[in-house]
Amino acid sequence: MSSSAMPAVEVDHLVKTYSGGRKQPDVRALDDLSFAIPAGTVYGLLGPNGAGKSTTTKICTTLSAATSGSARVSGFDVRGDADAVRQHIGYVSQGTAADPRQTPMENLMMSARLRGISRPDATDRSKALLAQFDLSEAADRKVSKLSGGMRRKLDVALGLVHSPSVLFLDEPTTGLDPEARAEMWAEIRRLAAEKALTVVLTTHYLEEADELADRLVIIDHGRSVIEGTPSELKATLDGDTLSVELLEPDVAAVRRAAESIPALRHVVVEARGTSGRLFARADDPAAIIGRVISAFDSAGIEFGAVSVSRPSLDDVYLHYAGRAYQIDAGTVDNTDKVSA
Ligand SMILES: Nc1ncnc2c1ncn2[C@@H]1O[C@H](COP(=O)(O)OP(=O)(O)OP(=O)(O)O)[C@@H](O)[C@H]1O
Missing domain, CATH: 3.30.70.980 (YebC, transcriptional regulation domain)
Structure with missing residues (x-):
């Protein structure tokens, strides 16, 4: 398969069972879930709370192991080639990633240096990301003093510091006010224009998936309900x-x-x-x-x-x-x- 035809993410018959704990039944969070994400697209994982979206993202980002089935990201198996997967991905989780006691610039520099990027390159990359996310003026303010929308944009910038080929965004607009949500949508649209980047967007907002996703899979009870472009799905x-x-x-x-x-x-x-x-x-x-x-x-x-x-x-x-x-x-x- 040529690299352009290779899916950015391939999820194949994933099953994930969480132990229910004492006297509680096990939870089958993923139940034979499969889908493939074409490279260079924005792909929506859409479903209500508890559908299994975060579990899927955690398996694809090597943070959790599947009970059975497999997942490949940028061609690498998440289990066998976890280090290679981590080098190719950015992950923006539901919680904030930035240290509130530090400034955006300090957070970005730390993240870049931890990724092994040289100091001059880390400085250039951090400044470029601050400009890209319209955070340059806030570069030296403490994160704890930033608005929720600015913090969320910084989280996304942190996920991009090492120029990943696949960016996982887990519920990027949850908790944002409408104005900050609109700004985040604009940022995601800008990211979508970068052909080298695949964005995996987890959301429980139907209109967010409709607006932003080139294709999407609707997940319910850990299963794929239907998959396609928003207009294909509506046309059915x-x-x-x-x-x-x-x-x-x-x-x-x-x-x-x-x-x-x-x-x-x-x-x-x-x-x-x-x-x-x-x-x-x-x-x-x-x-x-x-x-x-x-x-x-x-x-x-x-x-x-x-x-x-x-x-x-x-x-x-x-x-x-x-x-x-x-x-x-x-x-x-x-x-x-x-x-x-
Ligand atoms: N660590 C865990 N232990 C036990 N059950 C879990 C664990 N993590 C998730 N679950 C259960 O697995 C199912 C899927 O959860 P998951 O977080 O993947 O769904 P989600 O679609 O991301 O929902 P949300 O948007 O609420 O995070 C739910 O029933 C959830 O309660």
């Missing part, structure tokens, strides 16, 4: 989405009412406590809103807003995982699927 769904807010929902009654409308397909009814939502696909949902309202009225179903939208990654997740993305599977009281 037929029709548009109808969504109805439910009040005090009786799932069986909602299901019966939905079943009475043949134009509604892939109906999913979710209920949590006193609220819920019906999702369905239809070729022209706007044209059948009237029928939905009269069916619900005659069945005595209380409902709130009715909305229609083009397919989004939320819909892709709903379709392939079988439940809405926002609702944590562990807290759903009653989910009922109807394939019409």
